[in-house]
Amino acid sequence: MAPAKLTNISELGEFALIDKLTQGIKLKQKNTVTGIGDDAAVLKSGNKKYELVSTDILIEGVHFDLTYTPLKHLGYKAAAVNFSDMAAMNGIPKQIVVGLAVSSKYSVEALEEVYWGIKKACETYNVDFIGGDTTSSPQGLFISVTVIGEASKDSIAYRKGAKEGDLLCVTGDLGAAYMGLLVLEKEKKAFQANPNIQPELAGKDYILQRQLKPEPRLDIIKELKKNSIVPGAMIDISDGLASEAMHLSKAGNVGVAIYEEKIPIDQVTFDTAEEFKIVPTTAALNGGEDYELLFTVSQKEYEKITKIKDIHIIGYITDISEGNRMITNANQVIELKAQGWDALK
């Protein structure tokens, strides 16, 4: 019998692969509210609260490059991006557990730096570091983080929930983390070609920090609560604005319209993109790792939302028949496509 043809992982891509692997899963526990498919799973926890659970793995050579990533930053980022998953549900992180595997080339001191970063992120965001597993790997550094958080039952935000006419909002600015990555990659290549070269990082602090030490937007979660605003749908931007907008579209069965001119892009990001001959909007749409929040609110919240610092209305929600569109600066309407980062491609 001829062997069956095997499917290469890269043929499917991350989202289709996960769909395939997780099909047929049935949830039976009474306290499970939702499982796979959002930024976090949701469990019942008392009368007014939900518990949130999310996990991420970070792998040397795939998610980070130790040539230019300080180990303290790596630890901090591993925790911070998981806290961002809690923010993405309109919740807050409360506890984390961390798995860490390293090859024998790592020293105890190197591991202490990684842990220092994790502990620092926990201190900053008031999260308890409650458990872990530390072991060896044949090669490279692996980190897995699982975060447990909390959201109010009446204000939890899922990817689904966007309604026609809703305003589409984004926090902070986009594309910066990706431009920071390009600068670091460029300097790495220059250094490899000539180890005596001085790195050209002047004026790039902002985008380097955005790449190396992202912060979860828990400040925004606090502001939304203070202003009694409950997002209809929400997600954090890890794979680029286009990819995340399309998640909201798919989950909510709606269309998304984004104005290019409204997409917030920092001046350093803009200038660096031009240096690299990249359209700045492309960096924002497809760059990834910004860990800003993308969410919808009903139009009646317009006044309240415009008063909150660092929230930008970039578009609106339409009927699904209108598709996902961007209205360009030249007033053209183009179809939104996700070319976000896919670790499996």
Place this chain on the structure above:
Amino acid sequence: MAPAKLTNISELGEFALIDKLTQGIKLKQKNTVTGIGDDAAVLKSGNKKYELVSTDILIEGVHFDLTYTPLKHLGYKAAAVNFSDMAAMNGIPKQIVVGLAVSSKYSVEALEEVYWGIKKACETYNVDFIGGDTTSSPQGLFISVTVIGEASKDSIAYRKGAKEGDLLCVTGDLGAAYMGLLVLEKEKKAFQANPNIQPELAGKDYILQRQLKPEPRLDIIKELKKNSIVPGAMIDISDGLASEAMHLSKAGNVGVAIYEEKIPIDQVTFDTAEEFKIVPTTAALNGGEDYELLFTVSQKEYEKITKIKDIHIIGYITDISEGNRMITNANQVIELKAQGWDALK
């Protein structure tokens, strides 16, 4: 300035390393009961319940060898050993999240087999598979599992809690998983030397299954509950009886006395150990991966405990001044030493 001397990870060993890395961690969240240091962290969850959280990472080439580990079994085992951490707290598993990273050499079909095993373990033990992260690795297969479980406030069992005079009990039999591993390693070598050779696995089913498809002793947790027995201290046996007994000793500030003749060893384990010229008791003390439960109960439970199938009284708890001892079959008293498996050595 001379560079500071760096410490090699293997100089410290797993437990000392974890102590070093996790020092200075403060717990601030009101619902955190205990953090690092037991089989699971403990969170408050309602009036009568605690929530349990535990995480484990499994790495190709360190924790498993795909030459002889079927992928379905690997998935099952990754989940099962985490469920065992819940049993070790006298609790039950309820949800898991799984992180999986694979190199591009893996096919989608191979990943489906791993997931099949995880899903099968979840079905068997009534656990909801609620989340995950799937990504690529530069090399090898990497699995992280975080399990969330539940224990009653009034019957949760920690590593601490053993009292002088308590009976020391173990479930099932010990050393089998290790002997299964040795058989598989031997057959691997024989196959590498001569690929036409037929594997000699006849009669070894029991120990192979113990290695490849361990089961968490949740049946024992149910029996203890049914009989209203609350263990004083409990741990699961992942690194060998000696290592785990010493954890109970250290955590409870007590001594442990074990009768060699009472240590349960299956006949196949015994015979295979002799084939490999290993003292069967040594396999039980230091072999690891049995995932049986080691626990203490007060003497007044003697009658009740002896009536439960598959629980064996193997010794008793003493004052700490008496140390950790084994009374051998020849009636000699020897000091108990842990030579359990250490992934960092």
